[in-house]
Amino acid sequence: MREVAFIKQNKEKWLNFEKTIFGKQLKNPDELASLYIQLINDLSYAQTYYPKSKIIGYLNQLAAKAFQKIYKTKREDKNRFIEFWKTEVPLIVYEYRRYVLYAFLLFFTFTAIGVLSAAKDDTFVRLILGDHYVNTTMENIEKGDPVAIYKSGSNWGSFIGITLNNLYVGILTFVLGIFGGVGTGYKLLQTGIMLGAFQYMFQAEGVLWESVRGIWIHGAMEIFAIVIEGAAGLILGASILFPKTYSRFVSFKIGVKNGVKILISTFPFTFAAGFLEGYITRYSNIMPNWLSVGIILITLSIISYYYLVYPFIVNKKLRHSYGVV
Template sequence: MREVAFIKQNKEKWLSFEKAVFNNNFKNPDELASQYIQLVNDLAYAQTYYPKSKLVSYLNQLAAKAFQKIYKTKRQNTNRFIDFWKTEVPLVCYQYKKFIYITFIIFFAFTFIGVISAANDGEFIRSILGDNYVNMSLENIEAGDPVAVYKSGSNWGSFIGITVNNLRVGIMAFVLGVFGGVGTLYVMFKNCIMLGSFQYFFYEKGVFWESVRGIWIHGSMEIFAIIIECAAGLILGASILFPGTHSRYTSFKMGAKTGVKILISTFPFTFVAGFLEGYVTRYSNVMPNWLSVGIILTTLGIISYYYLVYPFKVQKTITQISTLTPTIA
């Protein structure tokens, strides 16, 4: 059967099943299981005859969502918290991986604009960071401690204040996605320009390495988490602008639900970043290089693995189990 005919024959069934899964609208588990087996059979057929088609990806994602509904036993329900981090978020990140990749590209582009602007305009850094901050940083550099600003205040006070601020930025980046993603892009642009200017300032003053080994102890998780939060905001914006086969309202609900899951998943990393900034970064100037670099690489590796590698492993596992389900039945 030609792919077009196959899609035309089954399109309404797939869309109906997708809506039922999203709204949890099944009369009984047997009905869900029956339709799920039909879906997996369609997936197997598509993998055999149209292996390079986008249809395979669509059915694969739909099967993964349905799998979660079917195999939620009472024991799994009691471990809902664990299942959220272990399976649900990674599957969502896999499904929306293109948004995450695009957000990273935008992040680097905006940050580069900040660097270039600071390099070509002597007053640009002051206009972005403010005279007080620049003057204070110059004094710290002359005193031999470029990142002394992170030593001000108490440990716990810095931890709480920084964490609350980072949570606020992340939530704003997501919520402002409701304006078609424009609000999220504005938050990204503002923070990336500041980051690019900030790092160029230390480079220009000849203390780039000292700033990196201090700032990025907490910055690896902090900045990475903000990028993921901005990706959630773009997903929300795209759900409004491009509803696809759904009504705009249904698409918005799906985008909001997906975005909130991704947003919440970043909170533990934001807390860890706040803890590091409040309790560890202040000692960066007395740390050996291997320790500060080790912390940076470890934190960056953990969060990178969770959002960029682990989703592929979870998706692969779910796909293998889903493909075997009809035979077991």
């Protein structure tokens, strides 16, 4: 069958399915599952006979939306709060997994630029971090406590101030995605270059390990969360630039809705990072190495698992529940 004939034959069915998925009046879960299996069959056919067709992207996107709607309908009697974290967010992250990859690639690239720039230009670190911060840090290094700057202020005051600032940065990183993702890219650029220059400063002074075992106690979750917030911003930008089969307004609404959910999912990690910075990091210089490294590995593992591993597990489980391999 020619591709044009295939599309003509199934177009009405796909449009009706799309209305069912995005409409307010939902069919029962069993009927939705039946329609979903038909959609998967069409997707498989298209992938086999029209591997370069744009229709594959459309059917993939429709299938991903169907996953979320079917599961939500099936489990609507369950605790909504628990389902949000347990199922809804992971499925959204899985659907937009390539944007998570883009965000990490951008961030790592910008961090590398920060390191190389600091290595090639002696004035770069001061340009990025400011004279006051650099001078204070250099004094602390001479005193034998490179991360002493994190000991200023009270525990609770630091926790509140740091957490509010990180929440502001995360929300701004997402919201700036409205400019086609360029604003989000700029925030990732700022954060990445700052991190690269920051870590190189300690490397140049021969205290990189001392800084890592202290700063990354809270930094693992803090930085990771910012990258995920960057991914949410890129999703928002892409919804405007690449509406695909939707009108630009409908695509934008979908991008905002899903982006906000991903953004909200980072808040607990941001709070945890603020708590660690306010109450734990300040004691890193008196901790044994195994404890500080253990905290870093545990926090990094938790947030990495939730965003990089768990979405695939949830998606696979849901597919199996509907007999789709």
